[in-house]
Amino acid sequence: MRLSEMKEGLLLWGVPACKGIKEIKERMQDNRDLYVLVPEMRPYLLGLEVARRLAKESIKHLYATDNMLGILFFKQKIKEVLFFYKDLIDQNFLGICGSLYVCLLARLHHVSIKPLQGEKMVRPAQAASLLDEYMSFRCDDALPAEDEAVPEGIIR
Amino acid sequence: MRSPLSLPVRLQGNTISVLDETKLPLEETYIKVNTLDDALQALGQMKTRAFGQVLLFFYTCVLVGEIEEVAASFKKTRPTFDFFTLAHALKGAAKDSSSLKEAAITIIDGIDNKRKVRAQKLAGILPQEGRILTICNVNGELIYLYEALTGQGKTATFFVSETRPYLQGARLTLWELRRAHIPAQVLCDNQAAVVMQKGLINCVVTGSDRSTDKGDIINKIGTYAMARLAHYFTIPFYVLTQFPQTLDIEKIAIEERPPHEVFMWLDGKGPWPEAVYPSFDITPAEFISGWIDISGEVRCA
Numbered sequence: 449m450r451l452s453e454m455k456e457g458l459l460l461w462g463v464p465a466c467k468g469i470k471e472i473k474e475r476m477q478d479n480r481d482l483y484v485l486v487p488e489m490r491p492y493l494l495g496l497e498v499a500r501r502l503a504k505e506s507i508k509h510l511y512a513t514d515n516m517l518g519i520l521f522f523k524q525k526i527k528e529v530l531f532f533y534k535d536l537i538d539q540n541f542l543g544i545c546g547s548l549y550v551c552l553l554a555r556l557h558h559v560s561i562k563p564l565q566g567e568k569m570v571r572p573a574q575a576a577s578l579l580d581e582y583m584s585f586r587c588d589d590a591l592p593a594e595d596e597a598v599p600e601g602i603i604r
Numbered sequence: 605m606r607s608p609l610s611l612p613v614r615l616q617g618n619t620i621s622v623l624d625e626t627k628l629p630l631e632e633t634y635i636k637v638n639t640l641d642d643a644l645q646a647l648g649q650m651k652t653r654a655f656g657q658v659l660l661f662f663y664t665c666v667l668v669g670e671i672e673e674v675a676a677s678f679k680k681t682r683p684t685f686d687f688f689t690l691a692h693a694l695k696g697a698a699k700d701s702s703s704l705k706e707a708a709i710t711i712i713d714g715i716d717n718k719r720k721v722r723a724q725k726l727a728g729i730l731p732q733e734g735r736i737l738t739i740c741n742v743n744g745e746l747i748y749l750y751e752a753l754t755g756q757g758k759t760a761t762f763f764v765s766e767t768r769p770y771l772q773g774a775r776l777t778l779w780e781l782r783r784a785h786i787p788a789q790v791l792c793d794n795q796a797a798v799v800m801q802k803g804l805i806n807c808v809v810t811g812s813d814r815s816t817d818k819g820d821i822i823n824k825i826g827t828y829a830m831a832r833l834a835h836y837f838t839i840p841f842y843v844l845t846q847f848p849q850t851l852d853i854e855k856i857a858i859e860e861r862p863p864h865e866v867f868m869w870l871d872g873k874g875p876w877p878e879a880v881y882p883s884f885d886i887t888p889a890e891f892i893s894g895w896i897d898i899s900g901e902v903r904c905a
Contacts, residue, residue: 449880450860486877488768490792493870499877511879513768513866515793518829519885546794548801549833556832589778591763591791596798
């Protein structure tokens with residue numbers, strides 16, 4: 449799909465549980481023009497897993513790399529963010545790697561964020577391999593990919 | 605020390621050798637270009653880009669003895685880049701040279717020297733202990749920058765954003781920095797906010813494919829988000845520019861590459877979901893702290 453064809457996007461961040469999938473379906477029923485945007489969610493490529501789940505539920509979606517989100521916010525292609533967090537600790541939403549990136553970009557572009565309890569996927573035992581099967585890094589070559597805390601003030 | 609990416613395209617006799625960037629870092633191989641069609645194929649398949657496509661343009665003009673046609677063909681293949689300005693520069697230099705080849709070599713040598721001067725100027729405004737976040741790849745200029753910084757008694761560590769989907773940061777920049785024994789770490793593009801929040805970096809340095817006299821830039825996808833976040837965290841964001849022009853940046857075509865390329869570096873054969881792939885984005889001047897031009901001019905906001 450080309451950028452010019454994109455209209456109102458519902459951006460997902462994190463891994464939706466059953467309740468989250470239900471919420472996405474409801475949004476789609478309410479607004480037929482809505483498209484579901486699934487970012488890659490590096491380094492573990494959770495986006496591919498989310499895309500598989502959406503396909504199983506016959507929810508139409510569009511995939512993008514994480515660094516494309518900036519232009520999509522800038523061009524007002526994203527109407528809302530559904531943030532599937534892992535935990536809520538001391539007024540911080542704990543989410544997957546990149547959660548602060550996405551929530552701050554949404555806030556800076558005045559896009560609303562709805563926090564929803566997501567699935568606590570078990571992190572792969574292997575440290576972040578940024579190039580998957582193609583290339584591996586020495587441990588100190590890659591910044592560890594960790595869950596990120598997003599202050600409630602940014603979300604609400 | 606010079607990176608193989610500093611001059612990734614060379615003219616040897618009647619053949620152009622192009623460092624195949626899509627094979628790096630696993631293989632350092634060169635492909636041969638003998639015709640305009642070969643050049644367009646290498647360009648379209650991202651075998652070379654950034655400064656490499658500048659070199660490829662000049663040498664292809666030498667090879668086919670034509671300038672305008674080459675510029676138009678290159679522009680069609682990579683619509684965001686400004687090949688007509690290069691064509692204009694080559695035509696100007698050709699007037700004072702005995703051949704197109706001599707003109708091209710004079711320009712290329714000049715640009716490479718100016719890149720070293722530009723690195724010196726940038727080093728002059730970076731912090732004493734630079735912790736530099738970068739995106740994509742600027743063809744060896746970070747090595748020039750590191751040498752300039754150490755020459756000025758400064759230190760530097762690079763934080764290299766992997767730059768999906770083509771991974772130019774992880775495959776090219778990390779590779780060239782590692783070869784030069786320069787401290788560097790790679791990170792996911794989406795970690796830009798957290799490294800800023802934690803104070804792991806204290807400045808951002810990027811290249812730019814296009815820029816305007818007002819200071820807006822077009823660069824690799826992901827640059828805008830980085831600039832916007834740096835602005836939020838009040839971290840200086842510096843851009844290397846060349847040939848800023850008076851134009852409306854919104855009118856420049858943003859290249860959108862085939863969606864299947866989003867998945868080309870991933871393991872497996874799919875099926876893949878439908879995807880979008882704008883390969884550049886626009887960063888307005890208001891989010892940029894400084895511009896260091898190839899002419900040597902330094903502007904700070």
